[in-house]
Amino acid sequence: MKADTLRGHLDALLLAVLDGRKLHGYAIIEALSLRSDGALDLPTGTVYPALRRLERAGYLASEWDVVSGRKRRTYRLTRSGQQALAAERAEWREFTTVIGGVLRAEA
Amino acid sequence: MKADTLRGHLDALLLAVLDGRKLHGYAIIEALSLRSDGALDLPTGTVYPALRRLERAGYLASEWDVVSGRKRRTYRLTRSGQQALAAERAEWREFTTVIGGVLRAEA
DNA sequence: GTGTATATGTAGCGCGGCTACATGTAGTAG
DNA sequence: CTACTACATGTAGCCGCGCTACATATACAC
Numbered sequence: 682m683k684a685d686t687l688r689g690h691l692d693a694l695l696l697a698v699l700d701g702r703k704l705h706g707y708a709i710i711e712a713l714s715l716r717s718d719g720a721l722d723l724p725t726g727t728v729y730p731a732l733r734r735l736e737r738a739g740y741l742a743s744e745w746d747v748v749s750g751r752k753r754r755t756y757r758l759t760r761s762g763q764q765a766l767a768a769e770r771a772e773w774r775e776f777t778t779v780i781g782g783v784l785r786a787e788a
Numbered sequence: 789m790k791a792d793t794l795r796g797h798l799d800a801l802l803l804a805v806l807d808g809r810k811l812h813g814y815a816i817i818e819a820l821s822l823r824s825d826g827a828l829d830l831p832t833g834t835v836y837p838a839l840r841r842l843e844r845a846g847y848l849a850s851e852w853d854v855v856s857g858r859k860r861r862t863y864r865l866t867r868s869g870q871q872a873l874a875a876e877r878a879e880w881r882e883f884t885t886v887i888g889g890v891l892r893a894e895a
Numbered sequence: 896g897t898g899t900a901t902a903t904g905t906a907g908c909g910c911g912g913c914t915a916c917a918t919g920t921a922g923t924a925g
Numbered sequence: 926c927t928a929c930t931a932c933a934t935g936t937a938g939c940c941g942c943g944c945t946a947c948a949t950a951t952a953c954a955c
Binding site for chain 2: 683685686688694698716717720721772775777782784786
């Protein structure tokens with residue numbers, strides 16, 4: 682997949698993967714890879730800043746866990762984040778309808 | 789639709805709208821608006837530079853028409869552009885499958 | 896003790912779509 | 926004939942964000 686087709690959809694992915702569960706950054710990257718059958722392999726320089734941005738926006742909340750001496754910052758959706766996820770999903774549907782419609786149209 | 793969700797997909801739209809017909813820039817903007825039921829209303833500052841970029845890339849060819857004293861630069865797909873369009877369509881399918889899969893997945 | 900997997904983070908680049916502006920013609924409303 | 930609107934093309938520069946590259950540190954296997 683071309684590099685920055687992702688632009689504008691990363692937030693949706695991150696919110697979606699946190700829907701109904703708490704995960705830390707590294708696990709989020711793995712979860713996205715799993716769910717996409719390896720198609721998504723996001724670099725840490727993409728994911729970590731995005732998570733902090735979403736937290737600043739109030740969509741995520743984080744806390745430090747220490748598991749066997751190892752520090753993990755686990756993220757979870759806030760109520761506001763769940764609304765944002767719903768909005769992102771609606772927008773995704775609209776987006777695919779619009780672009781898909783143009784790409785499929787006959788001349 | 790949010791502003792730059794379009795990023796990385798504009799080329800596909802432009803190639804698709806020129807599939808099987810010649811159009812000039814202004815008409816391309818109108819055609820995209822029509823095909824998307826008004827959802828796409830691209831500014832000229834987006835479309836014109838993109839068309840020139842695609843021409844430089846060899847995907848489009850242009851010529852000046854003069855219709856009732858008015859200059860129009862009409863674009864058409866080159867053979868290479870048709871291949872690019874096919875590639876863009878394939879990529880679009882992959883892209884929607886991957887992102888859509890993650891967005892729809894249960895926790 | 897060396898290497899690999901796990902884990903988090905930042906600085907700065909690059910690109911592409913957008914805003915805002917500049918320019919000019921054709922038709923029409925008054 | 927003048928003003929306004931639709932048509933038509935184009936450029937300069939901003940801005941946001943995903944990516945590259947790098948820095949840092951622990952647990953575990955060999």
